Amino acid sequence: MFLFDFAIGGLAMTAKSAFPPEQLENIAAYLDGELPEEQAAEIERTLATSPEARQELQEMVAAWEMLDVLPRIRATEAFTKQTLASIRVEAAAGGRPKRRWVEHAIPVAMWGVLLGVVAAVSFAVAAHWGRQEYEPVLEKLALLENEPLYREVGSLKFLQKLHESGLFAEDVSPQDGAAFDLTWFPQQRSPDIRGGASDADATWIVAQYDRAEAIKRVERMPQAERERILAAFQRLQQMSSDQLAALEQLHRAVAADPDLQVTLRRYVQWLRSLDVLERDRIRSAGSDDERLALVRDARQSERLLALRLQPEELERIISLVEQRLPIPEEVRRRFNGGQSQAARQLRFLEMIARAIDLRGTPGAETWEELEKHLMSERARSVLAAEPNIERRWWGLLHAALMTVVEQLVRKHPPPVADTEKLDELLDQLPDDERNRILRLSPEDARRELWRRYVMRELQQRPKADREAWPAIWQAHRLAQEIRAVITGERTSLRWIGGGRFDPRKRGGERPPFPRGRGFPNGPRGGGPGADRPGNVPGPEGRRLPFRREPVGPPKDMT
Amino acid sequence: MACSEAIRHAAGRDWRRVRFVRPEDETRTLVSTAKIETSPYLRDPDVQLMLRVRDGDERAFEELVQAYQDRLVGLFYHMFGRQDVAEDLTQDVFLRVYAARGRYRPTARFSTWLFRIAHNVAMNYRRSKRHAKEVPLKTTESGPLGMQPLERLIAEKSALMPSRQLAAVEQQKIVRDAIEKLSERQRMVVLLNRFEHMSYADIAAVMNLSTDAVKSLLSRARRNLREYLEPVLKREQR
Structure with missing residues (x-):
């Protein structure tokens, strides 16, 4: 730029x-x-x-x-109050949540709370809910309680389409043990609600409460919930009669159909877990069909990203793809010699990623062969649902990489860092380093500190752990790159210098895999570099276009 | 703050962070680590406020929000052309400040630190906007909260307005368009220099550039502005 x-x-x-x-x-x-x-x-x-x-x-x-x-722009009057209120909400919640959508949801929630506060003043005078003016609120209490859910789907027609699509019929959370998030503290990971299957906790939506039940419910409600109900009631009063009729129709239909309720809850919970831009894109889609297409696309990405492979399945797949890649026998031997199985697998997966990124996917017959003979039922069904062949390959590669990464993490568990230890580490850093970290966003700062902490602690660990972790990081970063391609954030992977993938290599050269037994030497350590994938001759003896200029954010975009 | 109170106050924290305050120093704030105690930036009143925020004083945070909210909203508005986005991003900045309060150290003027965060937030927003393939709104289109103040002013009043006022509104629009034509970096440098009156060194710290880079960015921005505004300038000269 x-x-x-x-x-x-x-x-x-x-x-x-x-x-x-x-x-x-x-x-x-x-x-x-x-x-x-x-x-x-x-x-x-x-x-x-x-x-x-x-x-x-x-x-x-x-x-x-x-x-x-140019006009002098000022913040709106409610801004200070909103901001401070959202800070309090955050403080009460015990810190900043990981996902960005929460930050954007807070102002929205605070608007609701503010509206509620205004209404609450009048309610405080009224003393209790049994009085005449609250009859309409009590009457519509069942609808008002669920109004935020209804706002997210908009219309009964869309909810029905969503239900028929089956997109929320099953939980797509990663399979058992697959939820490692190496870019974050293990203990700071936010709960995975992308599958949104908290149906067990949900109370079933009913069409209407009788009056006594409604009063009992209101009495049991926390004050904030009462205020929310009143704000929702005010919104209802501002609706046109058509809008109101449509909302009531939606409510009745949901109350009558438990399956529709499950879809509704899962969809809303899922939608709220999305990144704010993604969520806004879905919310502001022009038509129901367009919105459904966006939801389908996002769900499919999640399915792909949640996929993991069986160890033997992984080995079979790698061997087949390896055979199909035009790698000279000599290089293949060098890659295979004297390495641990995981290191060899990662090396090949990285090569495959590079080849697909730069030269496109292998032929359709390779995929068919993989699908027919090598894949488990689950992998086959998830991948077959993806219409785009390139995304299928990326999905498979992501699953393979994460499978290896997770195996390695189980074998070499990372040191556990808590906030106190990280603070201590921050204090020990030289001033300029500390300032650099303090200038990062809180998430990035914590992540960077955690990385440093783990690297430092690993020095005390056995050699095997020391050697494994840089490779784990490397593979995980590559998986993250692939993830970005699958979700459409990027169109291709970022490769740094000489065709090697290493986003962390900004400050100096470092082999992507550690040197030592069990891991091959990096490109700088292997003599003339004949085994570098970037130098692999192509089928006609010419060099393959593996080299690519680094593409990434400017250095100051921290 | 008496000595015993200072100890109580610091209870549970790293002992190295505690400075025991003599009774005659009661008005001074507790400051972390010996090195930072001598920081020249402690004279910055906003740094003092931020240190109070770090020590849990919510009132101080409110003062900071009030002091900087308009400046940040203005900056983001001129960067992205939408009040709602500007307020969202400003809130994001304050949330980050609040979240980072425990680790705050007065190693720069507070405004430099704050605008550095604002710059990061702006760049992240730009990046995510690009990823989302969002179609940028032109000034003639309305955002989700309806038309923006300036656009509304132009649309509502241009038909009935006396020609002088119309000229002023038109001029605003032309200048706004010129600003929008600058690259985002140039725009940021212009806004920080012109409206925040920041020195080249401060801008460099905010944007993580060298002062030479700031100097040349600003030169290019000024030359570009002259080029974009040339027709108006020529008309005024006649």
Whole structure:
């Protein structure tokens, strides 16, 4: 971006400016009085001799002053209250949750609470809910309790379509033991609610409570819930009669059909667990069909990402793909020799990822062979549901990588870090390092500290652990890259220098896999580098285009 | 704060962080670690507020929110052109500040630290917006909360407005368009320099650039602005 700015700005301005190119970069500093005397004198010499330069400078000053006409934007009146309230909510919840959607959900929730607070003032006077003016609220209590769920689906028609699609018929949480999240503290992991199957805790929605039951329910409610009910009631009053009729129809249908209730709850819980942008995209889809297509796509991504393989299944798949890749026998032997099985598997998975990223997927017959003979029933059904062949391959690779990673993590459990230990580590860091970490977002800061902590603690561990963890990290980062491709965040993987994948290699060269027994040498440690996948000759003896320029965020986007 | 109170206050925390305060120093705030006690930034009143926030003073946090909310909302508004987005992002910044309070150390002016967070939040938003393939709203389109103040002003009033006022509104729109044409980095540098009156060194710290990079970014931005606003400037000269 910066280089782009530079190129565009430089070209455009060099062509038009009356100033010599070497002075162009200094004009702002000259105008702000921040230029050393010598350079300022040079600019003044240009100004003295060139009327065009004087004109240009005057226009620059005038343009700068025109910025004053921009409106001074202020925060809305409720902003301070909202912000402080959301902070309190967070403090009460015991800290910042992992997923970003919560941050965005807080203002929305606080609007509701604020509305409720206004209503609550009048309610405080009314003393209890048995009075006449609350009769309509009591009458519609069953609907009001579930109004937030109904708002998420919008209409009965959409809910029915959703139900018929079967997208929420089963839980898609990763299978047993698959929920490792190595980018975070194990103990800080937020509960996996993407499957949204908390049906056991849910109370069943009924069409209407009788009056006594309604009063009893209200009495048992916490104050915040009462306020929410009143806010929902106010929203109902502002609806047109058609809107109200549609909402009541939805409520009656849901109350009458337990299956529809399950779909409704799972969908809403799932939707709220999404990233805010993804959620907004689904919410603001133009039509029901469009929205359903978005939901289907997102669910399919989750299914793919939740997939894991059986150990023997993994080995069979790797062997087959390995045979289909044009790797010379010599390189294959070198890859296979003297390594642990996991290290060899990771090495090949990385190669396969690179090959698919740069050269596309293997032929359809390879996939058919895999599918027919090598895959378990579960893997086959999840992958077959994906129409896009490339995404199928990515899904398979992600499953394979995560399977290996999880096996390795079980074998070499990571050191456990708590907040106190991390604080201690932060105190021990040199000032500039500490400042750099403190400038990161809280999540990134914690993640970085955790990584450092684990690396430090591993030094005390046996050699096998020390050697395994960098490989685990490496493989996990690659899995995360693939995940980004599956979810559509990126169109291709990020490879750093020489065709190696290593997002952490910014500060210096480091072999992607540790040297030592059980792991092959990295590209810098293996002599002339003949075994580097980047140097593998292609079928016709030419080099394959494995090398790719690094593509990633600018360094300052921390 | 008396000595015993200081100890109570610091109970449960790392003993190295505690500075025992003599009675004559009662008005001074407890500060973590010897190195930071001598930090020149302690004179910054907002740093003092933030230290109080760190020690659990909610009132101090409210003061900080009130002091900076308009500045942050203005910055994000001019970056992304939408009030609702601007307020969401501002809230995000304050949430991050609050979440980081326990680890806060006064190693820079408070505003530099805050705008650094704001810059990160803006870049993250831009990145996620790009990933979401969101279609950017033009100023003539309305966002989810309806038209924005400036757009509304133009749409409602342009038909009936005396020509001078109309000219002012038009000028606003032209300048806004010019700002939008700048790259996001250039826009950020312009906003920090022009409206936050930040020095080159502070901008460099906020955006994680060298001061030379800031200098040249700003030069390019000013030249670009001149180019985009040239027709108006020429018209005014006539």
